[in-house]
Structures are given as structure tokens and as C-alpha cells.
Amino acid sequence: MILVVDLSYRPGSLSLDEFVTPVERIVRQEGYPARIRHYTDISHQDIASAGGAIFCGTALADFGYLEGLERFAWLSSFPCPVLGICAGMQVLVRVYGGDVYPATGIGMAEQQVVAPDPLLAGRDRFPAYELHCLAVESPPSFMVLATSLSGAQIIRHQDRPVYGVMFHPEVRNEWLIGRFLSLCLPEGCAHLG
Amino acid sequence: MKLGVLFSGGKDSAFACHRAMAKDEVACLITVLPVNPESYLFHTPNVSLTALQAEAAGLPLVSVESEGVEEAEVADLSRAISRAVEEHGIEGVVTGAIHSVYQATRIQRVCHDLDLWCFNPLWQRDEEEYLEEIVSSGFRFLISGVSAAPFDKAWLGTEVDRGTLDELKALARRYRMNPAGEGGEYETFVTDAPFFRKRIEVLRASREYHGDRGIYRIEDARLVAR
Numbered sequence: 009m010i011l012v013v014d015l016s017y018r019p020g021s022l023s024l025d026e027f028v029t030p031v032e033r034i035v036r037q038e039g040y041p042a043r044i045r046h047y048t049d050i051s052h053q054d055i056a057s058a059g060g061a062i063f064c065g066t067a068l069a070d071f072g073y074l075e076g077l078e079r080f081a082w083l084s085s086f087p088c089p090v091l092g093i094c095a096g097m098q099v100l101v102r103v104y105g106g107d108v109y110p111a112t113g114i115g116m117a118e119q120q121v122v123a124p125d126p127l128l129a130g131r132d133r134f135p136a137y138e139l140h141c142l143a144v145e146s147p148p149s150f151m152v153l154a155t156s157l158s159g160a161q162i163i164r165h166q167d168r169p170v171y172g173v174m175f176h177p178e179v180r181n182e183w184l185i186g187r188f189l190s191l192c193l194p195e196g197c198a199h200l201g
Numbered sequence: 202m203k204l205g206v207l208f209s210g211g212k213d214s215a216f217a218c219h220r221a222m223a224k225d226e227v228a229c230l231i232t233v234l235p236v237n238p239e240s241y242l243f244h245t246p247n248v249s250l251t252a253l254q255a256e257a258a259g260l261p262l263v264s265v266e267s268e269g270v271e272e273a274e275v276a277d278l279s280r281a282i283s284r285a286v287e288e289h290g291i292e293g294v295v296t297g298a299i300h301s302v303y304q305a306t307r308i309q310r311v312c313h314d315l316d317l318w319c320f321n322p323l324w325q326r327d328e329e330e331y332l333e334e335i336v337s338s339g340f341r342f343l344i345s346g347v348s349a350a351p352f353d354k355a356w357l358g359t360e361v362d363r364g365t366l367d368e369l370k371a372l373a374r375r376y377r378m379n380p381a382g383e384g385g386e387y388e389t390f391v392t393d394a395p396f397f398r399k400r401i402e403v404l405r406a407s408r409e410y411h412g413d414r415g416i417y418r419i420e421d422a423r424l425v426a427r
Binding site for chain 1: 220221224225293295302306309310312313316317318319320321322323324325326327
């Protein structure tokens, strides 16, 4: 099961339709079971049964997910692949000791791949939909894989399959979510922990 | 949260309004009336009838005119939203964008500049699944404009129901066009919705059709009991 995390300002908000359901649909279309949970309502059972986790984006005006980062402490010991999208990338960066700063990107922007990674095989440049007003300072344990004019767009943990993506791959770049899912274990990877 | 819905009178903005009302407070509808029928950003056929639709829904309407010139339309949109903030205290805007990055980008930028929330509850939806849902959830709408080859004059004024929906989907597959018509292949006008207190009855309309393009112009309509 893939845990699809809603980071929006309240459970069941309009942002669920916009940022979470589209990701969940891609996960299911790729043949993986998915479970949506709001970030304030993730149980030990959800974490233990997940074979991967995707943290979804939020509305531009929404920053509530950056308060109370202790809710995400489980991430640093989660043994499965993680993909943080936009707000999700910001959470990952903060959990691993990096920071965020104001930088706005709204609309399609060219992405430049700057370091090789299986997730990006065969892609040097591609357009993607950005929707953010914060950018990230990557933590020391991460490397930058792709950039655009508004800063680091894809980062990856040096030793683990933990990725952050600032643009929204659910818009016109579904392939990236598909490749991420191929790293996950549908049956869960609690036994790896 | 108090929201304003960008409302063209077509099915997508009406369904977005329906979703917003289920989760938040819709304080007003917002319409930009383009003078130019070739508007890049805004829906045009029968858009002046949004006043009647707002009355049917029991919601206030904020409307502003636009010359319909690309990019200047964004300033007109900003003006309309700013009026909705002043008059109704909205904190966010709802749109019916599905896959149009062009439309979504411009509206997101306006909302960001005005320090407002922006919601797109239909964003990235599967169009066929969406059309099924809108038809089965009590919306009634007719084809008010066409601008693609498979649509002949007979489509103008046709109500999209279970039967015509299947026909529409088959055409979309055959001609590889967007089944929801978001690329302007066709436009719609909503005559009834779950949040309407009254429905709209079209009393008089005319059809104009040249080449592959046509408009179903509603010349007279009234509200009747549902």
C-alpha cells in the first residue's frame, strides 16, 4: 500500500480534490493500492503497512504543514521510499535539517537535470508545472538532481530512496510518479525497518 | 472560509461551485463579461445570463466587463476578484479549471498577488468520469457553443443527458478531442444544478453556425419552479 499524505490546512478540504486525489489516481492507475491520510491523522498501522509514501502539495496560501514538524518525526526512520511533492518536499527538507525561503514559481518552467539518477533516466530537460512560493535549501544529506530558474526542483537523499520534487509531477509529468512507484514495495516494508 | 466562484455559467464553473458549497461557504459568484467573443481566458456564449443563474442559486453576483484582449484579461480578472473581496469579504477563489495550465497559471498568479487562497476542485480529473458525475448528480446543461469539426448545427441547444453524453464521449474518442470541451471544442450553459432554488427555462433562442463554429444564443429565459 502506498500512503498518500494530505498536507492541506484541514482534512477533507477543497485542496484534497486538487492536490491529493490526482496523485492517488495515478498510484491506482499504476496498479498500487493507495491510502489517503491527512498528516494530522496518520496511525502507526498506516506507517507499518505502507510500502512507500507520497507527501502531496497544498494551495499556495497554505503553510500550516510547516508548524509542528514533530508530527513527521517518523519519516527519518521510515524504511520505504518517500516522495515529497512541493509542500511535501519542504517537509522532507525541514525534517532532515534543511530550510525553506521565499521564492515564487507559478506555471510551466523548464527543468534542467544536473545529476544522474534512475528516476530521471533519459531526461536532460523537460517542462513542468510549478506552483510554489517557497524554495528549499537542500540538507547536507541530500543532493540536487534538477533545477529551474526558481531553484532546486528535484533532490534525493544521498543513501536512501527519499526524493523531493518542487514542481507538480501529477500535472503533465505523471511518468515521474510511475518511476518512483517502481521503487516501492506494495506489500509494505515494515520488515526492513 | 468565504469563497468567490469564478462563474461563466457553464458546467465546469457550476460544478466547481457545487463542490465548494459542500465544503466551505460560497459568498458570491464572479463573472468577467468579455466584449471580445474570441476571449483567451473567459467563456463567452450567453455569459450575460450568469445574472439569472446567480438569482436561481440565490447568490450575489460580481461582474465586470473585459475587452477580452490577451493578458489585459488578467487585469480585468484581478479587478473583478478585488471587487468581490471588498463587497463580500472573500478569502479565496474557486475555479472550474480541469487541465488548462494556461487558465490555472493566470488565476493562481492573480490570487497570489491579492493574497487570496485559490482552489481548483476539478483539477486533473478524468474528463469522462467527471462528465458521468455531473450528469448523474442533477445538473442540467445544454450546448451553447461549438468550435470543432465533429459538432454540427444540430448540437446547438442540445441538452447533455445520459444519451447525448454517450454520443459526446464517442465523438471525443473518434476525433481525439477533450471530452469535457475545455479546449473550447464546445461550451455549455447550465439550466439547473443541485444548488439552484429555481431552474432556468429557455423561452427563445437562435442558432448561428458558420464553418465549424456556432453559437446557441439565448434571447429570453425565465426562472421556474424546480
